[in-house]
Amino acid sequence: MLKERLYVIKIGGNIIDDEQRLGAFLASYASLNGKKILIHGGGKLATQLATTLQIPQQMVDGRRITDAETLRVVTMVYAGYINKNIVASLQQLGSNAIGLCGADANLIRAQKRVHETIDFGFVGDVQQVNDAFLQTLLQQNISVVIAPITHNGEGQLLNTNADTIAQEIATAMACYYQVSLIYSFEKTGVLLDVNDESSVIPQLTPSLYQQYRKEEKIFAGMIPKLDNAFRAIASGVHNVTIGKAEELGKLVSGQTGTTLTHD
Amino acid sequence: MLKERLYVIKIGGNIIDDEQRLGAFLASYASLNGKKILIHGGGKLATQLATTLQIPQQMVDGRRITDAETLRVVTMVYAGYINKNIVASLQQLGSNAIGLCGADANLIRAQKRVHETIDFGFVGDVQQVNDAFLQTLLQQNISVVIAPITHNGEGQLLNTNADTIAQEIATAMACYYQVSLIYSFEKTGVLLDVNDESSVIPQLTPSLYQQYRKEEKIFAGMIPKLDNAFRAIASGVHNVTIGKAEELGKLVSGQTGTTLTHD
Numbered sequence: 001m002l003k004e005r006l007y008v009i010k011i012g013g014n015i016i017d018d019e020q021r022l023g024a025f026l027a028s029y030a031s032l033n034g035k036k037i038l039i040h041g042g043g044k045l046a047t048q049l050a051t052t053l054q055i056p057q058q059m060v061d062g063r064r065i066t067d068a069e070t071l072r073v074v075t076m077v078y079a080g081y082i083n084k085n086i087v088a089s090l091q092q093l094g095s096n097a098i099g100l101c102g103a104d105a106n107l108i109r110a111q112k113r114v115h116e117t118i119d120f121g122f123v124g125d126v127q128q129v130n131d132a133f134l135q136t137l138l139q140q141n142i143s144v145v146i147a148p149i150t151h152n153g154e155g156q157l158l159n160t161n162a163d164t165i166a167q168e169i170a171t172a173m174a175c176y177y178q179v180s181l182i183y184s185f186e187k188t189g190v191l192l193d194v195n196d197e198s199s200v201i202p203q204l205t206p207s208l209y210q211q212y213r214k215e216e217k218i219f220a221g222m223i224p225k226l227d228n229a230f231r232a233i234a235s236g237v238h239n240v241t242i243g244k245a246e247e248l249g250k251l252v253s254g255q256t257g258t259t260l261t262h263d
Numbered sequence: 264m265l266k267e268r269l270y271v272i273k274i275g276g277n278i279i280d281d282e283q284r285l286g287a288f289l290a291s292y293a294s295l296n297g298k299k300i301l302i303h304g305g306g307k308l309a310t311q312l313a314t315t316l317q318i319p320q321q322m323v324d325g326r327r328i329t330d331a332e333t334l335r336v337v338t339m340v341y342a343g344y345i346n347k348n349i350v351a352s353l354q355q356l357g358s359n360a361i362g363l364c365g366a367d368a369n370l371i372r373a374q375k376r377v378h379e380t381i382d383f384g385f386v387g388d389v390q391q392v393n394d395a396f397l398q399t400l401l402q403q404n405i406s407v408v409i410a411p412i413t414h415n416g417e418g419q420l421l422n423t424n425a426d427t428i429a430q431e432i433a434t435a436m437a438c439y440y441q442v443s444l445i446y447s448f449e450k451t452g453v454l455l456d457v458n459d460e461s462s463v464i465p466q467l468t469p470s471l472y473q474q475y476r477k478e479e480k481i482f483a484g485m486i487p488k489l490d491n492a493f494r495a496i497a498s499g500v501h502n503v504t505i506g507k508a509e510e511l512g513k514l515v516s517g518q519t520g521t522t523l524t525h526d
Contacts, residue, residue: 053315072344080343081335084412084420088366092418098368103351105361105405133403140399142368149347155355157347 006138006177007036007252010166012185013043015245016082025184026086028248030093035177037134037144037169038097040086041162046070046077066121066159074159075101079147086145097143102150103157105133108165110150110158124150124158126165129172138176163225167232174236181237182252183225184245189258190226194219200243200256205263206230229260269401269440270299270515273429275448276306278508279345288447289349291511293356298440300397300407300432301360303349304425309333309340329384329422337422338364342410349408360406365413366420368396371428373413373421387413387421389428392435401439426488430495437499444500445515446488447508452521453489457482463506463519468526469493492523 009029015021029038050057050073058065066074083099090097102108102124110124137144146169148162163183170181189200192212201212209226212218218226229240243250243257250256272292278284292301313320313336321328329337346362353360365371365387373387400407409432411425426446433444452463455475464475472489475481481489492503506513506520513519 075347076339076343078343079347080339080341084338084342084364084366087364088414088420089418091366091369091414091416096369097366098363099366100361101347101350103347103354103360103362106354106359136399136403140396151351151354153354155352157351 003176003178005034006173006179007032007034007182008039008166008170008173008179009036009182009184009248010039010162011041011245012183013041014186015184016040016043017045021246022086023089025245025248026089027093028246030090030095032248032252035138035141035143037138037146037173038086039146039148039162039166039169040078040082041148042074042078042082045082046074049073049077060118060120063120063123063161064159065119066123068122071122071157071159075149075157079149083145083147090143090145095143096141097145098137099145099147101147101157102160102165106130106151106153107133107146108150108160108168109153110160111152112156112158122156122158124152124160126150126160126168129168131172131175134169134173135176163228167228170232170237171235174238178238179236180252181229181232181240182248183229183240183242184248184251185242187244188247188256189243190222191219192217201258204258204260206233207263209260226260233260233262266439266441268297269436269442270295270297270445271302271429271433271436271442272299272445272447272511273302273425274304274508275446276304277449278447279303279306280308284509285349286352288508288511289352290356291509293353293358295511295515298401298404298406300401300409300436301349302409302411302425302429302432303341303345304411305337305341305345308345309337312336312340323381323383326383326386326424327422328382329386331385334385334420334422338412338420342412346408346410353406353408358406359404360408361400362408362410364410364420365423365428369393369414369416370396370409371413371423371431372416373423374415375419375421385419385421387415387423389413389423389431392431394435394438397432397436398439426491430491433495433500434498437501441501442499443515444492444495444503445511446492446503446505447511447514448505450507451510451519452506453485454482455480464521467521467523469496470526472523489523496523496525
């Protein structure tokens, strides 16, 4: 039997920081027919609030070290301010949205990251997704909006990478749906020339990706995202599309952006 | 047919501010058998954050005027920090909790308060509760934790009194359940002498309440809470109990606190 389509859409930080672009994105998202899950990042709002509260922010390898005070800030900003405002906007747009973090209904269980040399603080690596509960919401045509905060089951909230959450959710839901995972951000897709927005690679397969990587044609910053994306495909996700948030309608139909598929 | 019991429990601000008392309360709450919904207030955390962020706070008749900046603060603190930490604690205690605000799944629709002389700002008065959705969660034995933020269906979040939300939720669920509404706070119950914690009135009916009011035996601060409570009873709620959060187990069984019933 053909599985129903499910869109798992990650919306990046730069869009969230821009009220107008976020509004345009949410309008496209709301008008998307069918089952859908939205995962949002945090953007600069958390950093701004931490700065105002004089909580020093430490970044290691592009990742935020999350001490107790910073965890409090990201919990407030991601799971509170951003999540609830997105939900209220989607409700206005006629999309019956519900905003959750990973602790809610045990949606995403994670473990505190253990690293040989770096103490990342309250950062979580995803262990398990409560796919059965997500499915009960989707069956009611509720669109789920997920903030990148998880928990360890022992009372501890954990700051967790939103790209990874999107991948884990997409993979977990592949048993019920034909899942399209969409990473929407400020670029038009995976570029052969990072300075040329028209150099989008329209299609990538695992073998083509390996070839481009050998030829060093893939921008280093995209590699973790693409590695995650191909892992999702290897685990049953139907396709992954990467492209501009403002073109969501075209992205989901594969008319723009970069689409990753099986070989 | 006898309806199943549902506990709708409001936990007051002073308990939320005190980590140890909150922990003790949540342990009692988690061990409570049966269907349950928790509504939490905000305590002093929102005021503290607003002060740190230098957002002036204006109170009129004991109610917070909610300008745009203050709404942002209470959304972060109530729907983010407090709500998600309560949920993570309950998950640790083995209670499958989900944290929601009124915008989530259109749970609580409200309208911006209109007042002849005072502009309360982004304050909402409850119009409608999505009881059908709450029922789908309760049927899955999920315990719902509600932050006192609602929405107007037009994209606007609204700060809303948690006591009122508890009453509206209790009333809306009375069609499915025999609802016990519990207001748990720092006092042992409704007192005849506000300075004597042992002067608790164990039982109140509408007629006894009117008599005590005529005799001016009810502390003025309790009157709005009791008016709300009796309205809930008039609208189908089975009973309302008011008492100490730390004695939740005894409260639900009517061994302590003040229990309000029909005449």
